[in-house]
Amino acid sequence: MAVPFQIGVLQLSMEPLDETVQMAQACEQAGFDTFWLAEAYHWWRKHSMEARSSTAITAVIARETSRIGIGWGIISPYTRHPAQIAMEARVLQEAAGPGRFLLGLGASKIFMKHIGEGEKGRKVGPATVMREAVEIIRATLEGDEVRYEGRAFSADYPALRSDSHVPPGKVPIYFGATGPILQRMSGAITDGLLTASITTPGFVEYSRAAMEEGARKAGRDPSELDLGSVIVGSIGRDARNAKEGAREMAAMYLANKVQNIRGSADVILEKAGLTFEEISPIAEAMDSAGRKAAAQAVSDQVLEKVCPIAGTPDECIARIQDFRKAGCTHILLELWGDDRLEQAKLFGEAVLPAFR
Numbered sequence: 001m002a003v004p005f006q007i008g009v010l011q012l013s014m015e016p017l018d019e020t021v022q023m024a025q026a027c028e029q030a031g032f033d034t035f036w037l038a039e040a041y042h043w044w045r046k047h048s049m050e051a052r053s054s055t056a057i058t059a060v061i062a063r064e065t066s067r068i069g070i071g072w073g074i075i076s077p078y079t080r081h082p083a084q085i086a087m088e089a090r091v092l093q094e095a096a097g098p099g100r101f102l103l104g105l106g107a108s109k110i111f112m113k114h115i116g117e118g119e120k121g122r123k124v125g126p127a128t129v130m131r132e133a134v135e136i137i138r139a140t141l142e143g144d145e146v147r148y149e150g151r152a153f154s155a156d157y158p159a160l161r162s163d164s165h166v167p168p169g170k171v172p173i174y175f176g177a178t179g180p181i182l183q184r185m186s187g188a189i190t191d192g193l194l195t196a197s198i199t200t201p202g203f204v205e206y207s208r209a210a211m212e213e214g215a216r217k218a219g220r221d222p223s224e225l226d227l228g229s230v231i232v233g234s235i236g237r238d239a240r241n242a243k244e245g246a247r248e249m250a251a252m253y254l255a256n257k258v259q260n261i262r263g264s265a266d267v268i269l270e271k272a273g274l275t276f277e278e279i280s281p282i283a284e285a286m287d288s289a290g291r292k293a294a295a296q297a298v299s300d301q302v303l304e305k306v307c308p309i310a311g312t313p314d315e316c317i318a319r320i321q322d323f324r325k326a327g328c329t330h331i332l333l334e335l336w337g338d339d340r341l342e343q344a345k346l347f348g349e350a351v352l353p354a355f356r
Contacts, residue, residue: 002223003192003329007320007355008034009344010073010230010332013057014049024061026341028068030348031356034102035061036073036332038230041108047252047291055088062095070096073194073230073332074106074176077129082136083155089141093167104194105133106176124152127181134173134189141171174228178268180210187214192226197253197334199229200307201326202271208327228330229323233309234337235316235346244295245337246310247303251294254279254302255286272305309333313350320355 009027011020024035039054054072062070070092077085085105092101107126132150139146143160160166175186176194186193193211195203204227212222232253234245257269257279269275279302286294303310309319309331320331335343 003226005324005329005355006033006069006226007331007333007352008032008036008069008071008228010036010038010071010334012038012040012044012049012334013052013054014040014044014047015052017052017057017060020057021061021064023340023344024065024068024070026344028065030344031352032068032344032348034069034071034330034332035065036071036102036104036228037061038073039075039079039108043256046286055092059091059095062092062097062100067100069100069102071102071174072104073102073174073228074104074108076106076108077133077153078108081155082133082153083140083146083157085133086137086140089137089171090166093169093171098167098169101171102174103137103171104174104176105130105137106194107182108176127185128152130175130182131185131189138173172226174226183207183210184214184217187211187216187220187222187225188218190225192228192330194228194332195230196268197230197232198250198257198268198272198306199231199328200268200272200305201322201328203268204229204323204326204328206267206271226330227328228332229328230332230334231309231323232306233316233333233335235310235313235335235343235351237312237346239311239315242312242315242337243303243308243310245335245340245343246306246308247298248291248295249334249336250303250306250308251282251286251298252291254298254306255283255294272307274302274305278302313346316347316351317354320351 009032027035037054037058040051042051058070129152132153136155145159146155146157148155172191174192174194175190177183178196195207215222232246232249236242282294282297285297309316
């Protein structure tokens with residue numbers, strides 16, 4: 001059965017807890033389907049923002065909301081052993097209730113760099129780390145006996161007794177992936193794929209092709225897999241002013257791709273028609289004068305290539321339709337700019353009804 005088209009909001013875990021909870025509540029009230037929290041790392045300190053734990057914050061959010069889906073989008077098995085991830089997933093299952101929790105995993109190139117993995121990688125590559133993490137997490141959540149000796153991880157514990165209290169229902173697992181190896185693996189062993197910020201319709205097509213290739217080789221039905229795309233955005237009644245939030249967020253991500261994750265960003269930029277030479281001045285402005293200066297370095301032409309869901313409600317509707325036509329089944333909108341609570345409300349009033 002084909003997955004339903006959903007529209008959610010994604011936020012990084014680099015803002016105060018109360019503000020993040022308020023945003024999740026505003027998104028629920030506006031009618032968004034999901035609220036995802038991506039784990040920020042300490043690189044964001046250069047933007048006057050502090051990293052926080054996604055797993056801890058989402059547990060609070062789950063208790064402070066009642067309907068909206070809650071996703072980790074993403075956490076990394078380089079930061080937590082898969083057995084620990086399964087333990088934290090149990091908390092989210094209980095806090096959110098049946099059918100609300102979505103578990104997103106990714107290697108996180110920037111985190112690998114900051115803990116010394118860098119571009120060299122380990123003797124065991126990210127694909128092995130991710131596959132083994134899924135196998136251990138899934139077996140643990142299903143209550144199976146785990147006797148696991150992999151190349152990256154080991155785990156050894158008994159099966160869950162039948163009289164144990166555990167929340168019901170399966171936890172959907174997603175891969176956050178940019179490269180074709182992990183994207184194909186997502187189609188083979190997970191419930192869906194999450195693509196990174198600066199995703200364009202062209203990158204959606206590329207990613208869906210890889211995910212579906214992996215699914216078919218594993219004998220799975222590709223139509224049952226969800227493809228979520230993180231897309232920067234902002235909304236308002238005035239077209240130009242409404243795009244300024246997306247311009248600033250695009251600047252931060254484009255600078256990040258120059259400074260931290262060059263190799264894995266190449267295809268994203270290629271599909272956007274952007275070159276490192278074109279965006280290097282944005283990274284230089286970020287280093288010398290901060291994110292506001294970097295935003296000023298993002299020309300209208302560069303912003304259009306990024307394909308944000310930004311502008312007036314009609315412009316946002318048209319852009320979402322472009323992503324849906326390309327094969328995206330789950331929008332993960334990363335709102336930025338002035339008064340995001342009001343932006344969420346305006347999306348709920350003037351954009352979401354077009355897709356219901």
